[in-house]
Amino acid sequence: MKKRGIGIGSMFYGIGYGFSRQDIGAATVEICEDGSVIVRSGEVDYGQGSDTIFCQIIAEELGVDYAEIKLITADTLTTPNAGPTSASRVTYVTGKAMMKAATEVRETMREVAEEKLGMQDLMFANGQVFSMSHPEKNISFARLAKATHLAGRSVVATAWQDITTKDVDPETGQGDAYSTYAWASQIAVVEVDTETGKIEVLRVVAAHDVGKAINPKNVEAQIEGGVATGLGYALEEQILINKGIVQNTTLSEYMVPTSMDVPVIESHIVEVPALEGPYGAKGVGEPALIPTAPAILNAIANAVGVRVTALPANLENLHRLIREQENNNKDKS
Amino acid sequence: MQSFQFYSPNYLEDALKYIADRKQTCRTLAGGTDLIPMLKKEEIRPDYLLNINEVGELKGVEDLDNQVRIGATTTFTEMIESETLNRFFPLLVNAAASVGGPQIRNRGTIGGNVITNGPCADVLPGIVALDGQLELQSKQDGRRLVSVADVLVTAYETSIRSDELLTGILIQKPVQGTKSGFEKLGRRNAMAKARLNLSIALRQDPNGTISAVSIVPGAVMPVAVRMNDVESMLLGRKPTPVLIQAAADKLVEVVVNTAGIRWSSEYKVPVLKNIFKRVMWRVLAEDPQ
Numbered sequence: 001m002k003k004r005g006i007g008i009g010s011m012f013y014g015i016g017y018g019f020s021r022q023d024i025g026a027a028t029v030e031i032c033e034d035g036s037v038i039v040r041s042g043e044v045d046y047g048q049g050s051d052t053i054f055c056q057i058i059a060e061e062l063g064v065d066y067a068e069i070k071l072i073t074a075d076t077l078t079t080p081n082a083g084p085t086s087a088s089r090v091t092y093v094t095g096k097a098m099m100k101a102a103t104e105v106r107e108t109m110r111e112v113a114e115e116k117l118g119m120q121d122l123m124f125a126n127g128q129v130f131s132m133s134h135p136e137k138n139i140s141f142a143r144l145a146k147a148t149h150l151a152g153r154s155v156v157a158t159a160w161q162d163i164t165t166k167d168v169d170p171e172t173g174q175g176d177a178y179s180t181y182a183w184a185s186q187i188a189v190v191e192v193d194t195e196t197g198k199i200e201v202l203r204v205v206a207a208h209d210v211g212k213a214i215n216p217k218n219v220e221a222q223i224e225g226g227v228a229t230g231l232g233y234a235l236e237e238q239i240l241i242n243k244g245i246v247q248n249t250t251l252s253e254y255m256v257p258t259s260m261d262v263p264v265i266e267s268h269i270v271e272v273p274a275l276e277g278p279y280g281a282k283g284v285g286e287p288a289l290i291p292t293a294p295a296i297l298n299a300i301a302n303a304v305g306v307r308v309t310a311l312p313a314n315l316e317n318l319h320r321l322i323r324e325q326e327n328n329n330k331d332k333s
Numbered sequence: 334m335q336s337f338q339f340y341s342p343n344y345l346e347d348a349l350k351y352i353a354d355r356k357q358t359c360r361t362l363a364g365g366t367d368l369i370p371m372l373k374k375e376e377i378r379p380d381y382l383l384n385i386n387e388v389g390e391l392k393g394v395e396d397l398d399n400q401v402r403i404g405a406t407t408t409f410t411e412m413i414e415s416e417t418l419n420r421f422f423p424l425l426v427n428a429a430a431s432v433g434g435p436q437i438r439n440r441g442t443i444g445g446n447v448i449t450n451g452p453c454a455d456v457l458p459g460i461v462a463l464d465g466q467l468e469l470q471s472k473q474d475g476r477r478l479v480s481v482a483d484v485l486v487t488a489y490e491t492s493i494r495s496d497e498l499l500t501g502i503l504i505q506k507p508v509q510g511t512k513s514g515f516e517k518l519g520r521r522n523a524m525a526k527a528r529l530n531l532s533i534a535l536r537q538d539p540n541g542t543i544s545a546v547s548i549v550p551g552a553v554m555p556v557a558v559r560m561n562d563v564e565s566m567l568l569g570r571k572p573t574p575v576l577i578q579a580a581a582d583k584l585v586e587v588v589v590n591t592a593g594i595r596w597s598s599e600y601k602v603p604v605l606k607n608i609f610k611r612v613m614w615r616v617l618a619e620d621p622q
Binding site for chain 1 (some may be wrong): 611
């Protein structure tokens with residue numbers, strides 16, 4: 001028989017390292033004579049999209065086109081150490097360092113522009129620098145870059161963002177362990193085949209507080225990837241070890257979900273600004289997968305009344321739990 | 334890295350001559366979905382590799398008078414898309430559709446599924462259930478037909494000679510009113526080996542009596558084999574819950590007696606029973622063709 005159930009999983013998650021562990025992001029922004037921008041940071045994008053976010057932040061701060069930015073990351077010869085890509089910290093910490101470095105060079109360029117245009121209310125947008133009250137008083141960003149170079153002013157800035165927190169009270173464990181927290185709730189709808197133990201996840205709805213979605217599509221992709229990962233964690237992924245040797249070393253033996261296993265995922269972005277993040281943004285990478293397994297396991301309990309307390313909830317494990325429950329019910333009656 | 338001579342003839346005659354001269358030192362490449370991983374893992378070290386994909390006579394589904402011939406290098410995708418197979422053998426179409434994913438189905442062949450003779454094969458049990466015959470050809474003896482069930486020795490082993498090539502699978506067209514069912518249980522919905530599968534074909538008299546039945550479970554026995562003891566329980570009887578339950582009990586009894594109790598039996602025995610009962614009832618409820 002196939003039975004359906006609905007379950008909820010909720011979580012909060014500390015962004016960055018917390019507990020007094022050093023946590024510093026860094027970025028260098030350099031304006032070239034032709035108005036193009038070189039950005040350097042030790043932060044590596046391993047697929048989550050931080051390079052996109054960085055370029056968006058620089059483009060926003062300098063009012064230049066996204067395509068004008070050349071980003072160099074994770075090169076120990078040329079990039080400042082920004083700490084690892086982990087702890088869902090990259091946008092929150094290094095994104096803010098990007099913003100600070102860009103602001104610093106922009107303010108130097110603003111001084112040059114104020115001298116050239118004789119105006120104080122200058123705005124940087126669309127590759128132009130112009131007076132908000134007298135838009136006809138303007139200069140292109142590229143010409144201003146050249147002028148700043150010729151004036152011998154600094155066109156390079158490196159900025160650091162330090163979110164290292166105090167440790168908690170060693171006696172009570174109380175205190176502000178993390179700089180900020182991400183919050184999320186997910187709801188899963190599952191169908192359990194009681195005869196085989198097979199679970200089909202039919203739908204996941206995921207609501208995530210990301211502070212500010214600098215790139216909403218990217219946030220959705222992070223949520224979808226997290227849910228797929230959480231689904232694999234809940235239902236199938238398991239490292240099999242025999243006498244210290246891993247038995248399933250290939251992806252044909254270590255089962256991750258395929259596109260045929262991942263259901264429709266409905267993402268809802270919630271924006272409660274984090275004070276220290278760029279534009280209020282905080283991390284979403286790990287938070288996206290944390291509530292998924294609890295939501296699925298709660299949905300299984302809702303469908304068939306058994307509590308899965310050891311992962312994965314694969315065919316054999318779930319079928320055994322269902323049979324144990326049937327036997328218990330028989331004993332009682 | 335292995336080195337071997339690679340030969341890719343266009344004509345069957347050339348292929349047969351090639352293996353006749355080389356026998357065990359030669360391996361045959363059809364879809365390669367089993368062979369290539371075996372080569373990469375160095376589980377096999379052939380001196381010669383015969384590619385049969387360019388031999389036209391081995392490809393495609395033919396509607397003959399009272400039988401259907403499926404060429405050995407017909408891919409699972411081609412099986413799924415074949416009008417003839419959809420009309421006469423939906424069991425094989427469903428089984429082919431359950432294999433791996435689109436890329437594997439585009440490469441993997443029915444002949445390869447037979448020759449590899451893996452215990453978790455998806456299509457081979459269906460061929461056994463339909464009493465398929467293998468068309469084998471060799472330079473020495475020409476063409477001979479053998480029942481598929483007769484060549485499956487044990488897992489990954491057949492009695493097909495090393496100078497013989499499997500060129501096609503022949504299946505008698507079903508008698509009017511034949512119905513069939515297939516179910517596969519995998520760890521995920523694609524790219525998964527069968528934990529279990531089940532192929533059933535049967536026919537009922539107008540009054541409901543089961544007049545023909547063929548049952549082949551997969552991934553529980555060393556090789557795909559018809560469950561004669563279960564079939565004889567059902568033959569000549571009208572299906573009732575008591576009868577189907579007794580047949581399910583008999584089925585797992587046969588499986589346990591043949592394959593023994595393994596670590597997986599705790600799961601597979603009750604689940605095979607459940608799957609048998611539900612596929613049986615589904616097929617019984619279906620209108621005949």
